[in-house]
Amino acid sequence: MTPILYIVIPCYNEQQVLPETAPMFLSKLTELIDSGEISNDSRVMFVNDGSRDNTWEIISALSKENEHYVGLSLSRNRGHQNALLCGLMEAKDMCDITVSIDCDGQDDINAINEMVKEYKGGCDIVYGVRNSRKKDSFFKRNTAQLFYKLLSWMGANVVYNHADYRLMSSKALNELAKFKEVNIYLRGMVPLIGFKSTSVYYERNERIAGESHYPLSKMLKLAFDGITSLSIKPMHIITTVGIVIMFLSLAGIVWSVVAYFLQQSVAGWASTIALICFFGGAQLLSIGIIGEYIGKIYMETKNRPRYIVGERTWEADEKNADNSTEVSGNEE
DSSP states (O other), rough: OOOEEEEEEESSSSSSTTHHHEEEEEEEEHHHHHSSOEEEEEEEEEESSOOOHHHHHHHHHHHHHTTEEEEEEEEOOHHHHHHHHHHHHHHTTTSEEEEOOTSSOOOOOHHHHHHHHHHHTOOOOEEESSSSTSSSSSSHHHHHHHHHHHHHHOOOOTTTTTTEEEEEHHHHHHHHHTOOOSSSHHHHHHHHSSSSSEEEEEEOOSSSSSOOOOHHHHHHHHHHHHHHHHHHHHHHHHHEEEEEEHHHHHHHHHHHHHHHHTSSEEEEEEEEEHHHHHHHHHHHHHHHHHHHHHHHHHHHHHOOOOOEEEEEHHHHHHHHHHHHHHHHHHHO
């Protein structure tokens, strides 16, 4: 049976790049359909993440121009990970496989051919992995490597140099739907599903148009969410540091008593201030990390929806079709 493929593309303020990349995605979809690799029921699905520009208007217009374009719009901005998850969950009951990819055209869409081939070979998950980071700045390249090594050290199972460019079967998507946490990091959650998987390697390009929506602040937030969502090792580190500090404190107490009896207590003023500053800083840092975890637990207990869909292009099409039928009936 020829599989139905949905290419899921989260979009946020992409009015500049969308007119450039949308035809590319459609061309790739058409190529795969014409070659018999996928069904004609396959679609390019755009997910508007509460954009403030004309992104949704462009998506709506595309859906009217060609039936292979579909789109949905979140009620407000919920972030890249939630927008992507929304698209995957919407698509899972309408297709056999999904390929998630960013809208900016940096990921090589030709890798989709190899992903579909690997799926037909029995893989339920196929990761798109960058060949190298030569085109990244020195800072971004080295901080990314540090982040992956840090995640690995903390016990998180992540694929090195993989972002969110991946193929997932409906079987894998149904299992992903069982993950109910609010604080999500899909790059770390997908490997937890298991099933047979492999990687497809590609060269990452420069962004076609517009500016990146992932400045340093968002990158740091995503990194921190990934660490705290996948590992509790920071809590273990705090415990270990606390034990070490406790023994250092005991040594400090012994030193202060000895200094008192030797009448050298005034001479230790500088070292005392240094110890107070050090331990005070360590305590504040530890409390901050624990507070982050408590905050995430608090958000999880609320059980709020991770996203709310405001509009779907296919619902608008159905409504227009019903209105047209009603008007025709009244004329008769």
